[in-house]
Amino acid sequence: MSWARRFLWRRPPAGRGRMRHAREAPSGPVVGPDSVTFRLPDPDHTLAGVRLAQEVGIPSDLLGFGRTGGGWELRLPTPPVRRMEYRLLLHRRDAEPEEVCDPGNPLRVRGTSGDRSVVEFADYAAPQWLTAPRVDGATTDLSVPSRLLNAEVPVRLWLPADAQPEEPLPLLLVHDGPDYDASAGLTGFAAAMVAAGRLPRHRIALLEPADRNEWYTANVTYARALALAVVPALRRTVAVAGPLAGMGASLGAVAMLHAQRRHGGLLGGLFLQSGSFFDQRLDPQVRGFARFTRISRFVAGTLRAAPTTEPVPVTFTCGVVEENLPNNQQVAGALLAQGYGSRLVVHPDAHNHVSWRDTFDPALVDLLATVWPAVTT
Numbered sequence: 001m002s003w004a005r006r007f008l009w010r011r012p013p014a015g016r017g018r019m020r021h022a023r024e025a026p027s028g029p030v031v032g033p034d035s036v037t038f039r040l041p042d043p044d045h046t047l048a049g050v051r052l053a054q055e056v057g058i059p060s061d062l063l064g065f066g067r068t069g070g071g072w073e074l075r076l077p078t079p080p081v082r083r084m085e086y087r088l089l090l091h092r093r094d095a096e097p098e099e100v101c102d103p104g105n106p107l108r109v110r111g112t113s114g115d116r117s118v119v120e121f122a123d124y125a126a127p128q129w130l131t132a133p134r135v136d137g138a139t140t141d142l143s144v145p146s147r148l149l150n151a152e153v154p155v156r157l158w159l160p161a162d163a164q165p166e167e168p169l170p171l172l173l174v175h176d177g178p179d180y181d182a183s184a185g186l187t188g189f190a191a192a193m194v195a196a197g198r199l200p201r202h203r204i205a206l207l208e209p210a211d212r213n214e215w216y217t218a219n220v221t222y223a224r225a226l227a228l229a230v231v232p233a234l235r236r237t238v239a240v241a242g243p244l245a246g247m248g249a250s251l252g253a254v255a256m257l258h259a260q261r262r263h264g265g266l267l268g269g270l271f272l273q274s275g276s277f278f279d280q281r282l283d284p285q286v287r288g289f290a291r292f293t294r295i296s297r298f299v300a301g302t303l304r305a306a307p308t309t310e311p312v313p314v315t316f317t318c319g320v321v322e323e324n325l326p327n328n329q330q331v332a333g334a335l336l337a338q339g340y341g342s343r344l345v346v347h348p349d350a351h352n353h354v355s356w357r358d359t360f361d362p363a364l365v366d367l368l369a370t371v372w373p374a375v376t377t
Helices: 177-184 186-195 220-237 251-262 292-304 325-337 353-357 360-371
Strands: 035-041 047-054 066-068 071-077 083-092 098-100 116-120 137-146 151-160 171-174 203-207 245-249 269-273 313-319 341-347
Touching (some): 137 186, 137 220, 151 177, 151 186, 151 220, 171 220, 177 186, 177 203, 177 353, 186 203, 186 360, 220 251, 245 251, 245 360, 251 269, 251 292, 269 360, 292 325, 313 325, 313 360
Parallel strands (some): 245 269, 313 341
Antiparallel strands (some): 035 071, 047 083, 066 071, 083 098, 083 116, 137 151, 151 203
């Protein structure tokens, strides 16, 4: 398989660069037809080593930079992705290693643990909806108390700006909703799809966890709170048309599937991205996670289950280089055998918000059209 790439390097605006030292090496990534080269100037030899921090499956023994005159350089075969997020791990003498964005690469993206540098290869194209016309949207913040959780569940409700509470509209529930929206532009996508007539007017409930590693890890109590407190509170607040759809990524995907399996009729369809469907056999590298056993028991039970009388359409998406890909393939196959309308979309990216964003169109559009056929235009 050949992945020929071309990289357009964004040079800094004129007048903003600094004079290069005569001994300073070039900086920033350079992409050739079958390779990518990372370069970091170090003319004064202040660094003892440099490594590439990445999540696209490059073996660890290939990540060390080599000293080249006035800097450091690492040349790698092009990975099987269309874009690549990364950082540089700098080793200084008599100091702790420091992970930083690439100072020679102005292209960056927001991540859960801070900004990351990005290489976009020639066959990458950002979604067209990012610059498409949008309907005006509005948000309102709610807080749903739950005695089961002994906590309140924060909810940000997005809706078309002219929608009234009594107007029946389809509703999409989203785990990690505010972060999904900030990093993947979910409500902007919805506004663009409504403006284009590809999705009906609808609302989105952006759910925020108080304790993500507890609530979103196949937690029976959280699933009950979602079914018995959160969803009823939303239905009392606004009129809902058609079945509810549920959406989540990583642990949020686990929690949404878990809720659907435990509470029949709660959700009419699922959009699950890079789900952390941990399996004892497939995922030994994450057995140290505190709730690994609880998740793996839920996954094992799901795999063993007989065909269900209440299947729903499910779309899975997962990056081609993700550790989670085998367990997503396994769960998607099991649900298909149990009667679910199960589909897996493998995307040429990794476990990150931009990867999830880039699969919204058409995968999320298609899923919601299936869940909301009576109201989809």
